[in-house]
Amino acid sequence: MEQRIRKAVFPVAGLGVRLLPATKTQPKEMLPIVDRPAVQYVVEEAIASGIRNLLFVTGRGKRAIEDYFDFAVELEYELKNRGKEHLLGEIRGIVNSAQIFYVRQKSPRGLGDAVFQARAFVGEEPFAVLLPDDIIMSDSPCLFEMLRLFAERPGVYVALIEVPHSEVSQWGIVSGREIAPSLYLIEDLVEKPEPYEAPSNLAVVGRYLLPPSIFDALAETSPGKGGEIQLTDAIRKLIGKEPIYGYRFVGEYFGVGSKLGYLKANVAFALKREDLAFEFRAFLRDLVERGII
Numbered sequence: 001m002e003q004r005i006r007k008a009v010f011p012v013a014g015l016g017v018r019l020l021p022a023t024k025t026q027p028k029e030m031l032p033i034v035d036r037p038a039v040q041y042v043v044e045e046a047i048a049s050g051i052r053n054l055l056f057v058t059g060r061g062k063r064a065i066e067d068y069f070d071f072a073v074e075l076e077y078e079l080k081n082r083g084k085e086h087l088l089g090e091i092r093g094i095v096n097s098a099q100i101f102y103v104r105q106k107s108p109r110g111l112g113d114a115v116f117q118a119r120a121f122v123g124e125e126p127f128a129v130l131l132p133d134d135i136i137m138s139d140s141p142c143l144f145e146m147l148r149l150f151a152e153r154p155g156v157y158v159a160l161i162e163v164p165h166s167e168v169s170q171w172g173i174v175s176g177r178e179i180a181p182s183l184y185l186i187e188d189l190v191e192k193p194e195p196y197e198a199p200s201n202l203a204v205v206g207r208y209l210l211p212p213s214i215f216d217a218l219a220e221t222s223p224g225k226g227g228e229i230q231l232t233d234a235i236r237k238l239i240g241k242e243p244i245y246g247y248r249f250v251g252e253y254f255g256v257g258s259k260l261g262y263l264k265a266n267v268a269f270a271l272k273r274e275d276l277a278f279e280f281r282a283f284l285r286d287l288v289e290r291g292i293i
């Protein structure tokens with residue numbers, strides 16, 4: 001079986017209820033973190049990790065994502081006339097360096113169901129899943145590090161962060177043991193446990209390396225927490241059949257599907273920008289001096 005991971009799946013069919021009303025008429029994945037849509041950060045992570053075949057699992061109202069990762073002939077013509085074609089150069093680079101595919105999830109029945117829609121695209125190969133809600137700021141891309149680990153030890157991989165015990169019920173939580181620095185062999189996973197039933201405070205975030213056998217597991221997975229088909233429940237079915245590893249990444253995590261996470265990401269990424277950081281930092285300092293923060 002082919003063991004190199006060449007394909008990435010981006011589920012973008014969720015409703016984005018937590019970011020309403022902004023997401024009433026626009027996909028949450030298109031909301032900008034500074035001046036780039038959230039989805040671009042994860043697409044760039046996949047490309048920087050060497051993956052060129054990208055599948056978006058879209059749904060109703062997500063057309064803007066398709067238009068974004070395409071040429072905009074008239075706009076590009078106008079920009080060229082004004083000597084500003086560089087403004088779209090980055091996206092042109094993405095469009096030219098990747099092959100982008102789309103499939104629709106007919107209704108938002110959960111992340112597991114969204115991943116299931118990728119079955120024909122994936123075929124019999126292991127593949128990556130990246131959630132555009134989960135943006136990771138790190139020196140080396142999280143996915144790249146997971147692929148490196150996978151090359152040494154094939155298996156199922158999830159990315160992990162430590163969360164406060166009081167917040168475990170918002171996450172998929174794992175139990176396992178650390179077998180190498182930052183690498184865990186996972187023994188169990190539970191979606192959104194109550195704090196008293198949580199086996200740890202290690203939470204799964206939106207980077208996965210999955211085997212094709214996940215599709216049979218998903219086909220047998222009934223709706224779980226929240227009435228949705230949960231990817232975590234399907235991964236759980238692979239325990240004992242495949243080794244399941246967790247990679248506790250080094251970097252900063254932003255859950256941009258929530259208002260607070262979205263705001264934090266904007267601040268953190270703006271502070272990293274050479275063209276903005278100086279004035280933005282001065283603005284924040286002024287807020288501190290005036291006792292506003």
Ligand code: UTP
Pocket residue numbers: 011012013014015016017018019057105107108109110111113114131132133257
């Ligand atoms: P979330 O549960 O965080 O996304 O799913 P959501 O449902 O859009 O958000 P809220 O809770 O309503 O605010 C995580 C990822 O899975 C995708 C989402 O687009 C997001 O990237 N997803 C979720 C789907 O593609 N389909 C679904 O049915 C559910």
